[in-house]
Amino acid sequence: MVAVRRATAPLLLAGALLLTGCSDDAPAALSTAPATVVTTASPTSSASPSPSSVTPSSVTPSSSSAPAGKVVVLDPGHNGGNGAHPAEINRAVPAGRGQTKPCNTTGTSTNAGYPEHAFTFDVAQRVGKALADKGIRVVYTRQDDTGVGPCVDRRAAIGNEANADAVVSIHADGSEAAGANGFHVAYSSPPLNAAQGAPSTRLAQTLRDTMRTSGFSAANYIGTNGLSARADLAGLNLSTRPAALVECGNMRNATEAARMTSADGRQQFAAAIAAAIEAYLAS
Template identity: 85%
Template sequence: MVAVRRATVPLLLAGALLLTGCSDDAPAAPAPAPVVTRTVTPTPTTASPTSPPPPSPSSSAAVTTAPPAAGKVVVLDPGHNGGNGSHPAEINRPVPAGRGQTKPCNTTGTSTNAGYPEHAFTFDVAQRVGKALAAKGIRVVYTRQDDTGVGPCVDQRAAIGNEARADAVVSIHADGSDSAGANGFHVAYSSPPLNAAQGEPSTRLAQTLRDTMRTSGFSPANYIGANGLSARTDLAGLNLSTRPVALVECGNMRNAAEAARMTSAEGRQQFAAAITAAIEAYLAS
Protein backbone atom coordinates (compact mmCIF):
# COMPACT_ATOMS: atom_id res chain seq x y z
CA MET A 1 0.00 0.00 0.00
CA VAL A 2 2.79 2.39 0.77
CA ALA A 3 5.53 3.48 -1.52
CA VAL A 4 8.17 1.45 0.29
CA ARG A 5 6.54 -1.87 -0.53
CA ARG A 6 7.75 -3.93 -3.39
CA ALA A 7 7.13 -7.44 -4.66
CA THR A 8 9.55 -9.32 -6.93
CA VAL A 9 7.94 -10.28 -10.24
CA PRO A 10 9.64 -11.06 -13.57
CA LEU A 11 9.46 -8.22 -16.06
CA LEU A 12 7.62 -10.14 -18.74
CA LEU A 13 6.83 -7.21 -21.03
CA ALA A 14 8.52 -4.01 -22.12
CA GLY A 15 6.38 -2.10 -19.67
CA ALA A 16 7.76 -2.83 -16.21
CA LEU A 17 5.31 -4.45 -13.80
CA LEU A 18 4.49 -1.98 -11.09
CA LEU A 19 4.71 -3.65 -7.69
CA THR A 20 3.31 -2.11 -4.60
CA GLY A 21 2.62 -3.64 -1.25
CA CYS A 22 -1.04 -2.75 -1.54
CA SER A 23 -3.61 -1.06 -3.63
CA ASP A 24 -7.35 -1.16 -3.76
CA ASP A 25 -8.02 -4.03 -6.25
CA ALA A 26 -13.83 -11.03 -10.24
CA PRO A 27 -17.15 -10.25 -10.05
CA ALA A 28 -18.83 -10.26 -6.70
CA ALA A 29 -19.53 -13.69 -5.27
CA PRO A 30 -23.16 -14.57 -4.81
CA ALA A 31 -24.18 -13.37 -1.41
CA PRO A 32 -25.25 -15.98 1.12
CA ALA A 33 -28.97 -15.78 1.70
CA PRO A 34 -29.96 -14.63 5.16
CA VAL A 35 -31.39 -17.25 7.48
CA VAL A 36 -35.18 -17.19 7.46
CA THR A 37 -36.96 -18.24 10.64
CA ARG A 38 -40.42 -19.70 10.16
CA THR A 39 -42.85 -19.73 13.04
CA VAL A 40 -45.23 -22.68 13.06
CA THR A 41 -48.54 -22.12 14.87
CA PRO A 42 -50.08 -25.33 16.26
CA THR A 43 -53.73 -26.12 15.54
CA PRO A 44 -55.87 -24.77 18.39
CA THR A 45 -57.57 -27.33 20.63
CA THR A 46 -60.38 -26.99 23.10
CA ALA A 47 -59.06 -26.86 26.64
CA SER A 48 -60.67 -29.12 29.22
CA PRO A 49 -62.36 -27.49 32.21
CA THR A 50 -59.42 -28.44 34.35
CA SER A 51 -56.79 -27.18 31.90
CA PRO A 52 -54.90 -24.09 33.02
CA PRO A 53 -55.55 -20.94 30.98
CA PRO A 54 -53.08 -20.20 28.19
CA PRO A 55 -50.14 -18.06 29.25
CA SER A 56 -50.49 -14.35 28.79
CA PRO A 57 -48.20 -12.69 26.25
CA SER A 58 -46.08 -11.31 29.05
CA SER A 59 -45.36 -14.78 30.41
CA SER A 60 -44.80 -16.52 27.08
CA ALA A 61 -41.39 -17.48 25.71
CA ALA A 62 -39.17 -14.59 24.65
CA VAL A 63 -39.70 -13.43 21.08
CA THR A 64 -36.60 -13.77 18.93
CA THR A 65 -35.62 -10.76 16.87
CA ALA A 66 -33.20 -10.36 13.99
CA PRO A 67 -29.71 -9.06 14.81
CA PRO A 68 -29.43 -5.27 14.43
CA ALA A 69 -27.27 -5.59 11.31
CA ALA A 70 -29.43 -8.19 9.55
CA GLY A 71 -30.28 -7.09 6.02
CA LYS A 72 -27.27 -4.81 5.70
CA VAL A 73 -24.86 -5.16 2.77
CA VAL A 74 -21.09 -5.39 3.26
CA VAL A 75 -18.58 -5.52 0.41
CA LEU A 76 -15.27 -7.20 1.25
CA ASP A 77 -12.34 -6.41 -1.03
CA PRO A 78 -9.41 -8.81 -0.57
CA GLY A 79 -6.41 -7.07 -2.11
CA HIS A 80 -4.67 -8.24 -5.30
CA ASN A 81 -5.14 -11.72 -6.84
CA GLY A 82 -3.10 -14.88 -7.35
CA GLY A 83 -2.95 -14.62 -11.15
CA ASN A 84 -1.79 -11.01 -11.34
CA GLY A 85 1.92 -11.81 -11.52
CA SER A 86 1.57 -13.83 -14.72
CA HIS A 87 -0.50 -11.18 -16.53
CA PRO A 88 1.62 -7.99 -16.48
CA ALA A 89 0.01 -6.46 -19.56
CA GLU A 90 -3.43 -6.66 -17.98
CA ILE A 91 -2.55 -5.37 -14.55
CA ASN A 92 -0.29 -2.59 -15.85
CA ARG A 93 -3.12 -1.15 -17.96
CA PRO A 94 -3.92 2.36 -16.66
CA VAL A 95 -7.39 2.93 -15.22
CA PRO A 96 -9.09 5.90 -13.54
CA ALA A 97 -8.08 6.36 -9.92
CA GLY A 98 -10.04 9.48 -8.94
CA ARG A 99 -8.87 13.04 -8.31
CA GLY A 100 -7.75 13.22 -11.96
CA GLN A 101 -5.27 10.39 -11.50
CA THR A 102 -4.74 7.08 -13.26
CA LYS A 103 -3.16 3.95 -11.81
CA PRO A 104 -2.25 0.47 -12.99
CA CYS A 105 -5.28 -1.80 -13.11
CA ASN A 106 -3.88 -3.82 -10.21
CA THR A 107 -0.64 -4.99 -8.62
CA THR A 108 0.85 -8.22 -7.37
CA GLY A 109 1.01 -7.23 -3.72
CA THR A 110 3.79 -8.07 -1.32
CA SER A 111 4.81 -11.19 0.61
CA THR A 112 6.63 -12.34 3.69
CA ASN A 113 10.37 -12.87 3.41
CA ALA A 114 9.60 -16.61 3.28
CA GLY A 115 7.31 -16.09 0.27
CA TYR A 116 3.78 -16.22 1.73
CA PRO A 117 1.89 -13.83 -0.58
CA GLU A 118 -0.36 -10.98 0.42
CA HIS A 119 -3.06 -12.06 -2.04
CA ALA A 120 -3.41 -15.43 -0.25
CA PHE A 121 -3.54 -13.75 3.16
CA THR A 122 -6.18 -11.21 2.18
CA PHE A 123 -8.39 -13.79 0.47
CA ASP A 124 -8.30 -16.13 3.47
CA VAL A 125 -9.09 -13.35 5.95
CA ALA A 126 -11.91 -11.98 3.77
CA GLN A 127 -13.53 -15.41 3.55
CA ARG A 128 -13.43 -15.78 7.33
CA VAL A 129 -14.93 -12.33 7.83
CA GLY A 130 -17.62 -12.97 5.23
CA LYS A 131 -18.75 -16.25 6.76
CA ALA A 132 -19.03 -14.67 10.20
CA LEU A 133 -21.06 -11.73 8.87
CA ALA A 134 -23.35 -13.93 6.79
CA ALA A 135 -24.15 -15.96 9.89
CA LYS A 136 -25.58 -12.74 11.37
CA GLY A 137 -27.92 -12.21 8.40
CA ILE A 138 -25.67 -9.68 6.66
CA ARG A 139 -25.44 -9.85 2.88
CA VAL A 140 -21.79 -10.18 1.88
CA VAL A 141 -20.40 -9.32 -1.55
CA TYR A 142 -16.78 -10.07 -2.51
CA THR A 143 -14.82 -8.20 -5.16
CA ARG A 144 -13.18 -11.48 -6.20
CA GLN A 145 -14.34 -15.07 -5.84
CA ASP A 146 -11.05 -16.95 -5.87
CA ASP A 147 -7.32 -16.50 -5.46
CA THR A 148 -6.24 -17.69 -8.89
CA GLY A 149 -7.67 -15.02 -11.19
CA VAL A 150 -6.50 -11.64 -12.47
CA GLY A 151 -7.72 -8.35 -11.04
CA PRO A 152 -10.32 -7.01 -11.05
CA CYS A 153 -8.98 -3.53 -11.64
CA VAL A 154 -9.08 -1.02 -8.81
CA ASP A 155 -11.82 1.06 -10.44
CA GLN A 156 -13.96 -2.06 -10.92
CA ARG A 157 -13.54 -2.94 -7.25
CA ALA A 158 -14.91 0.45 -6.27
CA ALA A 159 -17.79 0.01 -8.72
CA ILE A 160 -18.76 -3.29 -7.09
CA GLY A 161 -19.29 -1.56 -3.77
CA ASN A 162 -21.19 1.30 -5.37
CA GLU A 163 -23.48 -0.98 -7.39
CA ALA A 164 -24.21 -3.14 -4.33
CA ARG A 165 -25.22 0.01 -2.42
CA ALA A 166 -23.04 -1.29 0.37
CA ASP A 167 -23.57 -0.09 3.91
CA ALA A 168 -19.82 -0.60 4.36
CA VAL A 169 -16.91 -1.45 2.08
CA VAL A 170 -13.77 -2.84 3.71
CA SER A 171 -10.63 -3.46 1.68
CA ILE A 172 -8.24 -5.94 3.30
CA HIS A 173 -4.49 -5.73 2.73
CA ALA A 174 -1.10 -6.26 4.32
CA ASP A 175 1.91 -4.00 3.99
CA GLY A 176 5.48 -4.69 2.90
CA SER A 177 7.81 -2.12 4.44
CA ASP A 178 11.52 -2.91 4.61
CA SER A 179 12.11 -0.13 7.14
CA ALA A 180 13.91 -1.46 10.18
CA GLY A 181 11.48 -2.24 12.97
CA ALA A 182 8.39 -1.27 10.95
CA ASN A 183 5.35 -3.02 12.35
CA GLY A 184 1.68 -2.60 13.17
CA PHE A 185 -1.62 -2.08 11.36
CA HIS A 186 -3.09 1.09 9.93
CA VAL A 187 -6.45 2.03 8.41
CA ALA A 188 -6.62 4.29 5.35
CA TYR A 189 -9.51 6.57 4.43
CA SER A 190 -10.14 9.16 1.72
CA SER A 191 -9.16 12.70 2.70
CA PRO A 192 -10.21 15.26 1.79
CA PRO A 193 -13.51 13.53 1.00
CA LEU A 194 -14.92 13.72 -2.51
CA ASN A 195 -18.54 13.04 -1.54
CA ALA A 196 -20.72 12.74 1.54
CA ALA A 197 -20.08 9.01 2.00
CA GLN A 198 -16.35 9.65 2.15
CA GLY A 199 -16.90 12.16 4.93
CA GLU A 200 -18.28 11.24 8.35
CA PRO A 201 -19.43 7.69 7.43
CA SER A 202 -16.05 6.63 6.06
CA THR A 203 -14.14 8.38 8.83
CA ARG A 204 -16.30 6.64 11.44
CA LEU A 205 -15.76 3.28 9.71
CA ALA A 206 -12.00 3.83 9.71
CA GLN A 207 -11.99 4.84 13.36
CA THR A 208 -14.12 1.85 14.35
CA LEU A 209 -11.74 -0.49 12.53
CA ARG A 210 -8.78 1.19 14.23
CA ASP A 211 -10.32 1.07 17.70
CA THR A 212 -11.44 -2.56 17.39
CA MET A 213 -8.11 -3.72 16.00
CA ARG A 214 -6.40 -2.05 18.92
CA THR A 215 -8.69 -3.51 21.58
CA SER A 216 -8.25 -6.92 19.89
CA GLY A 217 -4.55 -6.83 20.68
CA PHE A 218 -3.08 -5.38 17.48
CA SER A 219 -0.66 -2.47 17.66
CA PRO A 220 -1.00 0.63 15.46
CA ALA A 221 1.74 1.13 12.88
CA ASN A 222 4.91 2.83 14.08
CA TYR A 223 6.05 3.87 10.59
CA ILE A 224 3.06 5.31 8.74
CA GLY A 225 -0.02 7.36 9.57
CA ALA A 226 -0.85 8.54 13.06
CA ASN A 227 -2.46 6.49 15.82
CA GLY A 228 -3.39 3.76 13.36
CA LEU A 229 -5.10 6.05 10.85
CA SER A 230 -3.80 7.23 7.47
CA ALA A 231 -5.53 9.91 5.38
CA ARG A 232 -4.97 9.20 1.67
CA THR A 233 -5.63 10.90 -1.65
CA ASP A 234 -4.03 8.30 -3.91
CA LEU A 235 -6.05 5.10 -3.47
CA ALA A 236 -8.56 4.44 -6.27
CA GLY A 237 -10.78 2.19 -4.19
CA LEU A 238 -11.28 5.04 -1.72
CA ASN A 239 -11.41 7.92 -4.22
CA LEU A 240 -13.99 6.27 -6.47
CA SER A 241 -16.31 5.01 -3.75
CA THR A 242 -19.74 6.52 -3.17
CA ARG A 243 -20.30 4.25 -0.16
CA PRO A 244 -18.68 4.28 3.32
CA VAL A 245 -15.24 2.76 2.74
CA ALA A 246 -11.96 2.10 4.52
CA LEU A 247 -8.86 0.05 3.82
CA VAL A 248 -7.12 -1.88 6.59
CA GLU A 249 -3.45 -2.81 6.30
CA CYS A 250 -3.36 -5.63 8.82
CA GLY A 251 0.37 -5.40 9.47
CA ASN A 252 3.81 -5.53 7.91
CA MET A 253 4.56 -8.84 6.19
CA ARG A 254 8.28 -8.08 6.28
CA ASN A 255 8.29 -8.00 10.07
CA ALA A 256 9.15 -11.47 11.39
CA ALA A 257 6.61 -11.52 14.24
CA GLU A 258 3.76 -10.19 12.13
CA ALA A 259 4.67 -12.50 9.25
CA ALA A 260 4.43 -15.49 11.59
CA ARG A 261 0.98 -14.37 12.73
CA MET A 262 -0.26 -13.85 9.17
CA THR A 263 1.11 -17.18 7.99
CA SER A 264 -0.72 -19.20 10.66
CA ALA A 265 -4.41 -20.10 10.43
CA GLU A 266 -4.83 -19.09 14.06
CA GLY A 267 -3.35 -15.68 13.37
CA ARG A 268 -5.54 -15.10 10.33
CA GLN A 269 -8.57 -15.97 12.43
CA GLN A 270 -7.52 -13.33 14.95
CA PHE A 271 -7.34 -10.70 12.21
CA ALA A 272 -10.70 -11.83 10.84
CA ALA A 273 -12.39 -11.74 14.25
CA ALA A 274 -11.23 -8.16 14.84
CA ILE A 275 -12.37 -6.95 11.41
CA THR A 276 -15.71 -8.73 11.81
CA ALA A 277 -16.32 -7.15 15.20
CA ALA A 278 -15.45 -3.73 13.82
CA ILE A 279 -17.87 -4.04 10.91
CA GLU A 280 -20.66 -5.21 13.20
CA ALA A 281 -20.01 -2.33 15.57
CA TYR A 282 -20.07 0.17 12.71
CA LEU A 283 -23.33 -1.21 11.28
CA ALA A 284 -24.96 -1.04 14.70
CA SER A 285 -23.87 2.56 15.35
Protein backbone atom coordinates in the same frame (compact mmCIF):
# COMPACT_ATOMS: atom_id res chain seq x y z
CA MET B 1 0.28 -1.12 0.62
CA VAL B 2 1.56 2.33 1.25
CA ALA B 3 4.08 4.65 -0.28
CA VAL B 4 6.83 3.73 2.14
CA ARG B 5 7.44 0.24 0.88
CA ARG B 6 8.20 -1.92 -2.05
CA ALA B 7 8.55 -5.66 -2.04
CA THR B 8 11.94 -6.92 -3.06
CA ALA B 9 11.42 -10.29 -4.72
CA PRO B 10 10.77 -10.17 -8.47
CA LEU B 11 8.43 -12.60 -10.16
CA LEU B 12 10.42 -14.99 -12.31
CA LEU B 13 8.29 -14.51 -15.42
CA ALA B 14 9.48 -13.17 -18.72
CA GLY B 15 8.22 -9.62 -19.06
CA ALA B 16 6.15 -9.93 -15.89
CA LEU B 17 5.59 -7.38 -13.17
CA LEU B 18 7.83 -7.00 -10.20
CA LEU B 19 6.20 -7.94 -6.94
CA THR B 20 4.97 -4.60 -5.71
CA GLY B 21 3.72 -3.27 -2.45
CA CYS B 22 0.33 -3.86 -0.96
CA SER B 23 -2.39 -1.53 -2.04
CA ASP B 24 -3.54 -1.53 -5.61
CA ASP B 25 -2.45 2.01 -6.26
CA ALA B 26 0.48 3.24 -4.21
CA PRO B 27 1.53 6.89 -4.53
CA ALA B 28 3.89 7.39 -7.45
CA ALA B 29 6.21 9.52 -5.28
CA LEU B 30 7.59 7.68 -3.30
CA SER B 31 7.10 -20.88 -1.21
CA THR B 32 5.39 -21.56 1.78
CA ALA B 33 2.15 -23.53 2.16
CA PRO B 34 -0.90 -21.82 0.66
CA ALA B 35 -3.55 -20.20 2.78
CA THR B 36 -6.41 -22.27 4.08
CA VAL B 37 -9.50 -20.73 2.54
CA VAL B 38 -12.79 -20.76 4.37
CA THR B 39 -15.25 -21.04 1.50
CA THR B 40 -18.49 -19.11 1.83
CA ALA B 41 -19.31 -18.82 -1.85
CA SER B 42 -18.91 -21.20 -4.75
CA PRO B 43 -15.56 -20.65 -6.48
CA THR B 44 -15.44 -19.79 -10.12
CA SER B 45 -13.46 -21.56 -12.79
CA SER B 46 -9.69 -21.37 -12.45
CA ALA B 47 -9.48 -19.63 -15.81
CA SER B 48 -8.33 -16.04 -15.43
CA PRO B 49 -11.04 -13.55 -16.47
CA SER B 50 -10.36 -10.09 -17.74
CA PRO B 51 -9.88 -7.84 -14.69
CA SER B 52 -12.58 -5.47 -15.92
CA SER B 53 -15.19 -8.20 -16.33
CA VAL B 54 -15.06 -9.89 -12.94
CA THR B 55 -18.50 -10.48 -11.46
CA PRO B 56 -18.69 -10.13 -7.68
CA SER B 57 -19.78 -13.11 -5.61
CA SER B 58 -22.04 -12.84 -2.61
CA VAL B 59 -22.93 -14.81 0.49
CA THR B 60 -26.54 -15.36 1.50
CA PRO B 61 -27.18 -14.57 5.17
CA SER B 62 -27.75 -17.56 7.39
CA SER B 63 -29.35 -15.64 10.22
CA SER B 64 -31.87 -12.83 10.60
CA SER B 65 -30.35 -11.48 13.82
CA ALA B 66 -28.34 -8.69 12.17
CA PRO B 67 -29.83 -5.37 11.08
CA ALA B 68 -32.16 -6.12 8.19
CA GLY B 69 -30.96 -5.28 4.70
CA LYS B 70 -27.33 -4.54 5.58
CA VAL B 71 -24.81 -5.15 2.80
CA VAL B 72 -21.04 -5.30 3.23
CA VAL B 73 -18.55 -5.42 0.37
CA LEU B 74 -15.22 -7.09 1.17
CA ASP B 75 -12.32 -6.28 -1.12
CA PRO B 76 -9.36 -8.66 -0.67
CA GLY B 77 -6.33 -6.97 -2.21
CA HIS B 78 -4.65 -8.12 -5.42
CA ASN B 79 -5.15 -11.59 -6.98
CA GLY B 80 -3.11 -14.72 -7.55
CA GLY B 81 -3.05 -14.44 -11.35
CA ASN B 82 -1.96 -10.82 -11.53
CA GLY B 83 1.75 -11.50 -11.94
CA ALA B 84 1.24 -13.65 -15.02
CA HIS B 85 -0.80 -10.97 -16.84
CA PRO B 86 1.33 -7.79 -16.88
CA ALA B 87 -0.37 -6.22 -19.88
CA GLU B 88 -3.77 -6.38 -18.23
CA ILE B 89 -2.55 -5.32 -14.80
CA ASN B 90 -0.35 -2.45 -15.97
CA ARG B 91 -2.95 -0.70 -18.10
CA ALA B 92 -4.08 2.65 -16.75
CA VAL B 93 -7.53 3.06 -15.25
CA PRO B 94 -9.29 6.02 -13.57
CA ALA B 95 -8.24 6.53 -9.96
CA GLY B 96 -10.23 9.63 -8.97
CA ARG B 97 -9.11 13.22 -8.39
CA GLY B 98 -8.02 13.36 -12.06
CA GLN B 99 -5.50 10.58 -11.59
CA THR B 100 -4.93 7.28 -13.33
CA LYS B 101 -3.29 4.20 -11.81
CA PRO B 102 -2.31 0.73 -12.96
CA CYS B 103 -5.30 -1.60 -13.07
CA ASN B 104 -3.90 -3.60 -10.14
CA THR B 105 -0.61 -4.88 -8.71
CA THR B 106 0.78 -8.19 -7.52
CA GLY B 107 1.05 -7.25 -3.86
CA THR B 108 3.86 -8.03 -1.48
CA SER B 109 4.85 -11.16 0.48
CA THR B 110 6.62 -12.30 3.60
CA ASN B 111 10.35 -12.84 3.34
CA ALA B 112 9.57 -16.57 3.17
CA GLY B 113 7.31 -16.04 0.16
CA TYR B 114 3.79 -16.20 1.58
CA PRO B 115 1.90 -13.79 -0.73
CA GLU B 116 -0.31 -10.93 0.27
CA HIS B 117 -3.01 -11.95 -2.20
CA ALA B 118 -3.40 -15.32 -0.45
CA PHE B 119 -3.49 -13.67 2.97
CA THR B 120 -6.11 -11.11 1.99
CA PHE B 121 -8.34 -13.65 0.27
CA ASP B 122 -8.25 -16.00 3.25
CA VAL B 123 -8.96 -13.24 5.78
CA ALA B 124 -11.79 -11.84 3.63
CA GLN B 125 -13.44 -15.26 3.42
CA ARG B 126 -13.24 -15.61 7.20
CA VAL B 127 -14.68 -12.13 7.74
CA GLY B 128 -17.45 -12.84 5.26
CA LYS B 129 -18.45 -16.06 6.96
CA ALA B 130 -18.63 -14.34 10.35
CA LEU B 131 -20.82 -11.57 8.94
CA ALA B 132 -23.07 -13.90 6.95
CA ASP B 133 -23.60 -15.95 10.11
CA LYS B 134 -25.01 -12.76 11.66
CA GLY B 135 -27.45 -12.23 8.77
CA ILE B 136 -25.44 -9.64 6.86
CA ARG B 137 -25.27 -9.93 3.08
CA VAL B 138 -21.64 -10.08 1.96
CA VAL B 139 -20.36 -9.27 -1.54
CA TYR B 140 -16.76 -9.99 -2.57
CA THR B 141 -14.87 -8.06 -5.22
CA ARG B 142 -13.16 -11.26 -6.34
CA GLN B 143 -14.31 -14.85 -6.20
CA ASP B 144 -11.03 -16.78 -6.06
CA ASP B 145 -7.28 -16.36 -5.66
CA THR B 146 -6.28 -17.52 -9.12
CA GLY B 147 -7.79 -14.81 -11.32
CA VAL B 148 -6.69 -11.40 -12.57
CA GLY B 149 -7.81 -8.13 -11.01
CA PRO B 150 -10.41 -6.78 -10.94
CA CYS B 151 -9.02 -3.33 -11.61
CA VAL B 152 -9.11 -0.79 -8.82
CA ASP B 153 -11.86 1.26 -10.46
CA ARG B 154 -14.02 -1.85 -10.84
CA ARG B 155 -13.49 -2.77 -7.20
CA ALA B 156 -14.90 0.59 -6.20
CA ALA B 157 -17.79 0.18 -8.64
CA ILE B 158 -18.76 -3.15 -7.07
CA GLY B 159 -19.28 -1.45 -3.72
CA ASN B 160 -21.22 1.38 -5.32
CA GLU B 161 -23.44 -0.95 -7.33
CA ALA B 162 -24.18 -3.07 -4.26
CA ASN B 163 -25.30 0.07 -2.40
CA ALA B 164 -23.05 -1.20 0.38
CA ASP B 165 -23.48 -0.03 3.94
CA ALA B 166 -19.73 -0.53 4.35
CA VAL B 167 -16.85 -1.35 2.02
CA VAL B 168 -13.69 -2.72 3.60
CA SER B 169 -10.54 -3.40 1.60
CA ILE B 170 -8.14 -5.86 3.20
CA HIS B 171 -4.39 -5.61 2.61
CA ALA B 172 -1.02 -6.19 4.26
CA ASP B 173 1.99 -3.94 3.98
CA GLY B 174 5.59 -4.63 2.98
CA SER B 175 7.73 -1.92 4.54
CA GLU B 176 11.40 -2.72 4.83
CA ALA B 177 12.06 0.12 7.25
CA ALA B 178 13.86 -1.15 10.33
CA GLY B 179 11.40 -2.10 13.05
CA ALA B 180 8.32 -1.19 10.99
CA ASN B 181 5.28 -2.97 12.37
CA GLY B 182 1.61 -2.57 13.15
CA PHE B 183 -1.67 -2.02 11.32
CA HIS B 184 -3.17 1.16 9.94
CA VAL B 185 -6.51 2.09 8.41
CA ALA B 186 -6.70 4.38 5.38
CA TYR B 187 -9.64 6.61 4.47
CA SER B 188 -10.27 9.15 1.71
CA SER B 189 -9.18 12.68 2.56
CA PRO B 190 -10.21 15.27 1.67
CA PRO B 191 -13.58 13.66 1.01
CA LEU B 192 -15.06 13.85 -2.48
CA ASN B 193 -18.67 13.13 -1.47
CA ALA B 194 -20.81 12.80 1.63
CA ALA B 195 -20.09 9.09 2.09
CA GLN B 196 -16.36 9.78 2.16
CA GLY B 197 -16.89 12.28 4.96
CA ALA B 198 -18.24 11.35 8.38
CA PRO B 199 -19.42 7.80 7.47
CA SER B 200 -16.04 6.70 6.11
CA THR B 201 -14.16 8.41 8.91
CA ARG B 202 -16.35 6.64 11.47
CA LEU B 203 -15.82 3.31 9.72
CA ALA B 204 -12.04 3.84 9.75
CA GLN B 205 -12.07 4.85 13.42
CA THR B 206 -14.20 1.84 14.37
CA LEU B 207 -11.83 -0.49 12.54
CA ARG B 208 -8.85 1.15 14.26
CA ASP B 209 -10.42 1.00 17.70
CA THR B 210 -11.53 -2.61 17.36
CA MET B 211 -8.15 -3.72 16.01
CA ARG B 212 -6.55 -2.14 19.06
CA THR B 213 -8.92 -3.73 21.55
CA SER B 214 -8.36 -7.06 19.79
CA GLY B 215 -4.67 -6.91 20.62
CA PHE B 216 -3.16 -5.43 17.46
CA SER B 217 -0.73 -2.52 17.66
CA ALA B 218 -1.07 0.59 15.51
CA ALA B 219 1.67 1.18 12.94
CA ASN B 220 4.83 2.86 14.16
CA TYR B 221 5.96 3.98 10.69
CA ILE B 222 2.97 5.50 8.90
CA GLY B 223 -0.18 7.41 9.77
CA THR B 224 -1.15 8.74 13.16
CA ASN B 225 -2.54 6.50 15.89
CA GLY B 226 -3.47 3.82 13.39
CA LEU B 227 -5.23 6.12 10.90
CA SER B 228 -3.92 7.32 7.53
CA ALA B 229 -5.66 10.02 5.48
CA ARG B 230 -5.10 9.30 1.78
CA ALA B 231 -5.94 11.11 -1.45
CA ASP B 232 -4.25 8.64 -3.83
CA LEU B 233 -6.10 5.33 -3.36
CA ALA B 234 -8.48 4.64 -6.24
CA GLY B 235 -10.77 2.32 -4.31
CA LEU B 236 -11.40 5.06 -1.76
CA ASN B 237 -11.46 8.01 -4.19
CA LEU B 238 -14.06 6.38 -6.42
CA SER B 239 -16.32 5.09 -3.68
CA THR B 240 -19.75 6.60 -3.12
CA ARG B 241 -20.29 4.34 -0.11
CA PRO B 242 -18.60 4.40 3.33
CA ALA B 243 -15.21 2.81 2.68
CA ALA B 244 -11.91 2.14 4.42
CA LEU B 245 -8.77 0.12 3.73
CA VAL B 246 -7.11 -1.97 6.44
CA GLU B 247 -3.39 -2.67 6.21
CA CYS B 248 -3.33 -5.53 8.70
CA GLY B 249 0.37 -5.34 9.41
CA ASN B 250 3.83 -5.51 7.88
CA MET B 251 4.59 -8.79 6.10
CA ARG B 252 8.31 -7.97 6.21
CA ASN B 253 8.29 -7.95 10.01
CA ALA B 254 9.15 -11.45 11.27
CA THR B 255 6.66 -11.43 14.15
CA GLU B 256 3.77 -10.14 12.06
CA ALA B 257 4.68 -12.45 9.17
CA ALA B 258 4.44 -15.46 11.49
CA ARG B 259 0.98 -14.36 12.59
CA MET B 260 -0.20 -13.80 9.03
CA THR B 261 1.16 -17.13 7.84
CA SER B 262 -0.70 -19.13 10.48
CA ALA B 263 -4.38 -20.05 10.21
CA ASP B 264 -4.89 -19.02 13.84
CA GLY B 265 -3.34 -15.64 13.16
CA ARG B 266 -5.51 -15.03 10.12
CA GLN B 267 -8.55 -15.93 12.19
CA GLN B 268 -7.52 -13.30 14.74
CA PHE B 269 -7.32 -10.63 12.04
CA ALA B 270 -10.66 -11.73 10.61
CA ALA B 271 -12.42 -11.75 13.99
CA ALA B 272 -11.27 -8.18 14.69
CA ILE B 273 -12.33 -6.88 11.28
CA ALA B 274 -15.70 -8.63 11.45
CA ALA B 275 -16.34 -7.27 14.94
CA ALA B 276 -15.49 -3.75 13.76
CA ILE B 277 -17.86 -3.98 10.81
CA GLU B 278 -20.67 -5.25 13.05
CA ALA B 279 -20.05 -2.42 15.50
CA TYR B 280 -20.10 0.14 12.69
CA LEU B 281 -23.35 -1.21 11.25
CA ALA B 282 -24.98 -1.17 14.68
CA SER B 283 -23.96 2.42 15.47
